[in-house]
Each structure stands twice: as structure tokens, then as C-alpha cells.
Amino acid sequence: MLDLSIILEEFPVAITVTDLEGTIVYMNAQSAAVNAKGGGKALIGKQVRDCHNERSKAIIEELFRGATNVYTIEKKGVRKLIYQAPWKENGVVKGLVELSIILPEGEMPHYVRS
Numbered sequence: 001m002l003d004l005s006i007i008l009e010e011f012p013v014a015i016t017v018t019d020l021e022g023t024i025v026y027m028n029a030q031s032a033a034v035n036a037k038g039g040g041k042a043l044i045g046k047q048v049r050d051c052h053n054e055r056s057k058a059i060i061e062e063l064f065r066g067a068t069n070v071y072t073i074e075k076k077g078v079r080k081l082i083y084q085a086p087w088k089e090n091g092v093v094k095g096l097v098e099l100s101i102i103l104p105e106g107e108m109p110h111y112v113r114s
Contacts, residue, residue: 005026008028009028013030014030014034014098014101015028015097015098015099016048016097017098018048018096020064022048023045024045025045027040027041030100031100034100038051048096059084064093066086068083068084069082072103079102079103080102080103081099081101081103082098082100082101083098083099083101084096084097
């Protein structure tokens with residue numbers, strides 16, 4: 001069986017995972033780099049809520065209730081898609097996953113499939 005953490009470690013998308021209590025349990029290399037100011041991989045074992053303001057904490061609580069939060073941001077000229085959603089086991093929320101994906105400059109192709 002493949003070890004997913006090995007596959008995702010150098011994947012060019014920041015991936016952060018928490019458990020049900022909100023403790024950060026996994027960060028790949030890209031996530032550690034994005035969160036370097038906050039401690040990078042030293043954030044593993046820390047509470048995700050401690051890294052966020054009150055508005056964001058309210059969104060985190062919605063995520064734990066099953067919501068999905070998707071938006072784009074731009075920081076220092078870099079556009080990103082942020083995708084936050086609960087991960088589940090047998091349909092039961094067990095924690096959260098955040099993907100932070102750098103978007104290419106300019107127009108991105110958009111395809112409508114039938």
C-alpha cells in the first residue's frame with residue numbers, strides 16, 4: 001500500500017490537515033513553507049484556531065459542522081485558490097483539510113464538459 005504522506009510531501013499544493021479537535025496533524029512541505037512565519041512544521045500538534053481571527057474561527061466551526069469554504073486570494077502578486085473542507089470517515093467528520101493552490105498568471109482555460 002502506498003504511503004500517502006510520502007506522495008503528498010513534495011506535491012506543489014499546500015496541504016494542511018487537522019483532527020476533530022482542531023489540532024494540526026499534517027503539513028506537507030509546501031504548507032510548511034507557506035506557514036513558515038508561524039513556525040512551519042513546528043505547527044504540527046498546535047491548535048489551528050490559535051492561528052486565526054474571530055471571523056475565521058467562526059468559519060472553522062462551520063467546517064466542523066460539514067460546510068465547505070472555497071475562495072481566492074492574492075498576496076504579493078500571487079493568486080491562490082483556497083479550498084477548505086472536512087475530511088470524513090464513514091460519513092462522520094474527523095477533521096479538516098485545507099488546500100492552497102497557486103493559480104497561474106493570466107487567464108486559465110475553462111472547459112464545459114457535456
